[in-house]
Amino acid sequence: MLSDDEVRERLRATIPAPSTAVVMAAKQRRWRWMFGVGTVVGLTATVLLSYLLFFTRSAIRPFAIPGVPIGTTMPAVSDLELDAARSRLTDSKLFASFAGQCGEHDRGCHVLAQPIAVGEHLDRGTTVELPVGGAVLDHDGAAKGGGKPGGGTGGGTSSTATTTTRVTPTVAVPAVVDASLTAATKALADAGLQADTDRPCQAWETCVVQEQDPVRGARAARRSTVLLVVKVTKVAVPGVEGMPVDDAKAALKARGLTPGFGPEGGTVVERQEPASGALVAPEATVTLTLGADDATTDTGTTNTGGGTTGTGTGTGTISNPTTTPTGTNRPTTQPSSSNPPSSTTRTAP
Structure with a gap:
């Protein structure tokens, strides 16, 4: 049985050694692949670096490229005085020109409107025309001399004409x-x-x-x-609880609301829905619950005889009264009660 080393030796002996041409071709392929990859990486890095230096970060450009504008943005200049507006444009590398009825030496003259939207991109060196106004202009129309018109040195009076123009901002x-x-x-x-x-x-x-x-x-x-x-x-709902029905209806209609009534009858509003102060849509319905007036009167018994009729609001209890008729038809009542009677009148038959 062959050992591992013997097996490897026999396999190595069966594989022919590569020729010099094959080895050189493999090396050339490897170098060409490495050169292509390096070229692509270098070109990509160069393009990115150039874009960062010359297009997006204009402040760090090492030199100006002819034909490639350097950009800036429009600042806010509305309602500024002319000196402040010019200074702000200068900081943004822009130039200012003023169009209007006043100038830099006039009191209160300022920029009336923003001619270009704030933040809009412009090329550096662009001239921005600003509409100005809002000043009181004083123009002297005659010379301020001390002599007379004929030429002398006497104490003549000078004539000064003043024209005032008001520009409304x-x-x-x-x-x-x-x-x-x-x-x-x-x-x-x-x-x-x-x-x-x-x-x-x-x-x-x-x-x-x-x-x-x-x-x-x-x-x-x-x-x-x-x-x-x-x-x-x-519309805010008014408070009408405790008011008479007619007054409640008038208060609701004055605010454009519609009064509605529940099934109960009465002359005074006891409850309302929605409550006072609630916000509802115009012409909404406010439901009113009515009740009777609290002021009521209790009356006694009225007799059709010739006696006297009394009314009252007492709370006594009358038990088995005894009446003795007289010739003048005046009853005498003797109630057996601990409380006084409530002016109740009995008339003899």
Whole structure:
């Protein structure tokens, strides 16, 4: 029996040794594969590095590439004075030009509107035209001399003509549709505008804005009025418990609600559903439960004889009275009770 080493020797002897050409071909294939992989990895790394350096991170570019613009973003300049707006554009590598009826040396002159949306991408060096206004301009129309028109050095008076031009600043109208009237009024006030409605909204009503004029985003003069079309969505239920029926019905109808009644009869409202202060839809029904008035009167027994009839509200108990008729038809009653009778009158037959 052959050992393991003998088996390996016999197998090795049966396998022919590779020739030099085969060995060289294998080595060439391996080198070509390694060269291809290295080339692909190098090109990929070069492209990524170039993109990071020259396109996304312009601040660290080692040099400027002709034909490749360097980008920036538009800052917020609305309502800024001209010096502040110019400074903010300069920080963003942009240039400013002003178009309007006032200049940098006029008091209160400021940017009226944002010409380009904040954050929009621009090329560095772009000139942004800003609409300006809102100043009081004073222009002197005559020379300020000390002499007379004929030329002398006397104490003549100088003539100065002053022209004043007022430019009304504008603001953007905010969106207030579908907001409550309270929230819409506050939003307009914060923007420097006033609110007016097509109908009055009472204290017990909840009103929501359906339409607005001017619409959202329009430019309007400061302190101008925005018309709001409102709709009543909720009504607070008044408290009518303890009120007479007619007064309760009038109070509910005054708020546009419909009174409803339960099966019980009466003249005074004992309960109401929904309760006082609840918010319901307009023209909703408020169910009223009626009852009798608490003020009632107890009357005694009335006799048709010639005697006297008495009424009262006593609580005594009468037991076996004894009546003795007289000629004047005045009864004498002797109740056997510990409490006094309640002015009850008995008349002789």
